[in-house]
Amino acid sequence: MTAGRNRPAATGTEPALAPTELDRLVGWLDERTGFARLARTVLRKVFPDHWSFLLGEIALFCYVILVLTGVFLTFFFAADTRPVTYQGPYPPLKGADVSAAFDSVMRLSFEVRAGLLMRQIHHWTAVVFVAAIVVHVCRIFFTGAFRRPREINWLVGVGLLLLALVAGLTGYSLPDDLLSGTGLRITDAVVTSIPFIGPWLAYLIFGGEFPSTELIGRLYVFHIMLLPALMIGGITVHLLILWFQKHTQYPGGEGRLTAHETNVIGRHFWPGQVFRSFGLFLLIAAVLAVLGGLVQINPVWVYGPFVSSAVSSPAQPDWYLGWLEGLLRMGPNWEPTLFGVTIPSVFGPSIVIPTIVFGAFTLWPFIEARVSGDHNDHQILQWPWQAPVRLGIGAAALTFFIVLTLAGGNDVLAVYLRVRVEDLTAAARILAVVAPIAVGLIAWRLGVERARQVDRERTPLEELESGS
Amino acid sequence: MRAQRRIELVIAGLFAVTALSGVALLAVYILGGQTQVEGILLGIALGSLGLGVVLWAQELMDTPIVIEERQSATSSPAEAADFQAALTEEAGFTRRRMLVGMLLAAFAGLGAALAIPVLSLGPAPGREQFTTSWRKGSRLVLGDGTPVRAGDLPVDSLVTVFPEDAIGVTDSQTLLIRVPPDLLRLDPARAAWAPGGYVAYSKICTHAGCPVGLFRATERKLICPCHQSTFDVLAGAAPVFGPAGRPLPQLPIHMEADGTFVADGDFPDPVGPSFWNLTSRGGAG
Numbered sequence A: 001m002t003a004g005r006n007r008p009a010a011t012g013t014e015p016a017l018a019p020t021e022l023d024r025l026v027g028w029l030d031e032r033t034g035f036a037r038l039a040r041t042v043l044r045k046v047f048p049d050h051w052s053f054l055l056g057e058i059a060l061f062c063y064v065i066l067v068l069t070g071v072f073l074t075f076f077f078a079a080d081t082r083p084v085t086y087q088g089p090y091p092p093l094k095g096a097d098v099s100a101a102f103d104s105v106m107r108l109s110f111e112v113r114a115g116l117l118m119r120q121i122h123h124w125t126a127v128v129f130v131a132a133i134v135v136h137v138c139r140i141f142f143t144g145a146f147r148r149p150r151e152i153n154w155l156v157g158v159g160l161l162l163l164a165l166v167a168g169l170t171g172y173s174l175p176d177d178l179l180s181g182t183g184l185r186i187t188d189a190v191v192t193s194i195p196f197i198g199p200w201l202a203y204l205i206f207g208g209e210f211p212s213t214e215l216i217g218r219l220y221v222f223h224i225m226l227l228p229a230l231m232i233g234g235i236t237v238h239l240l241i242l243w244f245q246k247h248t249q250y251p252g253g254e255g256r257l258t259a260h261e262t263n264v265i266g267r268h269f270w271p272g273q274v275f276r277s278f279g280l281f282l283l284i285a286a287v288l289a290v291l292g293g294l295v296q297i298n299p300v301w302v303y304g305p306f307v308s309s310a311v312s313s314p315a316q317p318d319w320y321l322g323w324l325e326g327l328l329r330m331g332p333n334w335e336p337t338l339f340g341v342t343i344p345s346v347f348g349p350s351i352v353i354p355t356i357v358f359g360a361f362t363l364w365p366f367i368e369a370r371v372s373g374d375h376n377d378h379q380i381l382q383w384p385w386q387a388p389v390r391l392g393i394g395a396a397a398l399t400f401f402i403v404l405t406l407a408g409g410n411d412v413l414a415v416y417l418r419v420r421v422e423d424l425t426a427a428a429r430i431l432a433v434v435a436p437i438a439v440g441l442i443a444w445r446l447g448v449e450r451a452r453q454v455d456r457e458r459t460p461l462e463e464l465e466s467g468s
Numbered sequence B: 001m002r003a004q005r006r007i008e009l010v011i012a013g014l015f016a017v018t019a020l021s022g023v024a025l026l027a028v029y030i031l032g033g034q035t036q037v038e039g040i041l042l043g044i045a046l047g048s049l050g051l052g053v054v055l056w057a058q059e060l061m062d063t064p065i066v067i068e069e070r071q072s073a074t075s076s077p078a079e080a081a082d083f084q085a086a087l088t089e090e091a092g093f094t095r096r097r098m099l100v101g102m103l104l105a106a107f108a109g110l111g112a113a114l115a116i117p118v119l120s121l122g123p124a125p126g127r128e129q130f131t132t133s134w135r136k137g138s139r140l141v142l143g144d145g146t147p148v149r150a151g152d153l154p155v156d157s158l159v160t161v162f163p164e165d166a167i168g169v170t171d172s173q174t175l176l177i178r179v180p181p182d183l184l185r186l187d188p189a190r191a192a193w194a195p196g197g198y199v200a201y202s203k204i205c206t207h208a209g210c211p212v213g214l215f216r217a218t219e220r221k222l223i224c225p226c227h228q229s230t231f232d233v234l235a236g237a238a239p240v241f242g243p244a245g246r247p248l249p250q251l252p253i254h255m256e257a258d259g260t261f262v263a264d265g266d267f268p269d270p271v272g273p274s275f276w277n278l279t280s281r282g283g284a285g
């Protein structure tokens, strides 16, 4: 087969064929909407080809799966904290006092056909969703894809990451089991700790003193209405901006075509990219279906219903909140009172530090442009080593998160490593400062070395080409 | 051409697998459902369809590498100027500054008015932050309502108690712990709060509010399972390790003639996580 053999030439010199059904349909629609003009540019859009451009797509597909499975779950879930007696088929809890919410999750898991499958796919997808976003952000960060003109899309993306985290937290809090209750209690304390407005804000969000009877209903509205609506809005803007700005591309090129700031090298959206993306979507869905079917996640019947005087131990949040848990565990026990205003010990680790970290992360494109003085448009990506300082800072940040996440599981680690939790916490405090600096310096150094090496290996011919 | 034909057959086979596992999934569902089998079948159905589609794109579709020029995003100066003219001058905004200003003020006022109903979402925090259900005269009972009696509790052990009329109420959960009386190092003003070596502390962690559930009897320390805040039972539940910044509030209690325990009032300090005005007891009056 040769390229374009079956395609009529655009000049239309071939004899006219009898109109097919498709022609008639397209004609009918186009006469009324003129859509063919737009659709043509869509199908013919050029997309650069690189595996790392699929990471964001994976996140998008996860969102779709979350909506599909989530809608199924809403038909069975009761967002209601009224007490009922468990009468279902799970023997250990028979006759237990549970909330209607917990009861409905039990029914969904044990009595509704395919209910447990849907629940577990939903939860696994949420876990993969955040992971895909995080890896996608790392790709954007380390290749400098956020640089002008893409700062706006960086901001939209950071917003989406935040929404995904909140959606995850509100989601796994809904079943009203012991583990989720623990997470909510801590969330309530975190909000309450904000000076002046904290208690008031916590009452507004949670509907009164913890645990208010409104709690689950509130979270449900956040989880199935507000957050998904905000996210679909954000995703739409994210994709529209991407569409109009066109993809970035890696330096180099394809075959004999050289990538420049002024061109895009890739394949047409239709059919290749669409088929490949659709295939990727199906493969991701397949993996999640198998995970949902075979690998147990969030077995609320093991944790038991929420009882306010009990706590599940060890209590671990989903992975993406582990760093916050780590910060809380490592935090010092300072709780000064100045002029009658107490700064709760929760405030620093759970509000101040995350705000600083997330703030710097959000503003990164502007910080980098200010520091480097580079305010030019960039369509060509950088390899991570081409910006060693950024590489070092990014590596340091990732190390920081890893140390915090490990500290968030210090009780489990302590048992595993046979050391005292107290010693682990002390070690984590030191590591959280030292390890990021060390890793950052090493990454920076390696980047510089690599850049030098590439410079040396550059042949005069290549010099000539890139200069042209 | 032979190779293409083979790939076509493979892809068709993959699609057939999808169709078949779809039917099998239906059968499993009708027969009563089984989570693991459903997951595997769904995975196979989606997976082979996905594989087929990707193979089709990679092997049979003609997707040449193409090159496209980028256009600059920036509008021409004339377009930008025209936009601004349309936006402000032609609408007369530039001439009617005062009206535009008032329009914005109207929007701001209306916006504030429309945002106010958000306040209905929760009551204003007041007294209840500072108080619990414990009163002077509340008897200490277990979760099932039976009063605790001196002697029920071996030395170096503990139970969770509630006020008799507020069983299970979150902010009133309290730990009654029996320790050897001579080891206690309480504030002299609170010496009477530990009849016979029984001390009562709020069970809600002063860090982030988890129930303080673990007791290390050998060291007489309470440990919160959430972030390992550790409280010294002998020294008024002062925090000795971890992130909690203040002691677990102590409940004043005394022992009745029949061996039961009764509170002499509410906790002297707010229980649970700290908040900015906790020292004011403002709303409590």
Ligand code: FES
Binding pocket: B205, B206, B207, B208, B209, B210, B224, B225, B226, B227, B228, B229, B242, B243, B244
């Ligand atoms: S809630 Fe007890 S240590 Fe954090």
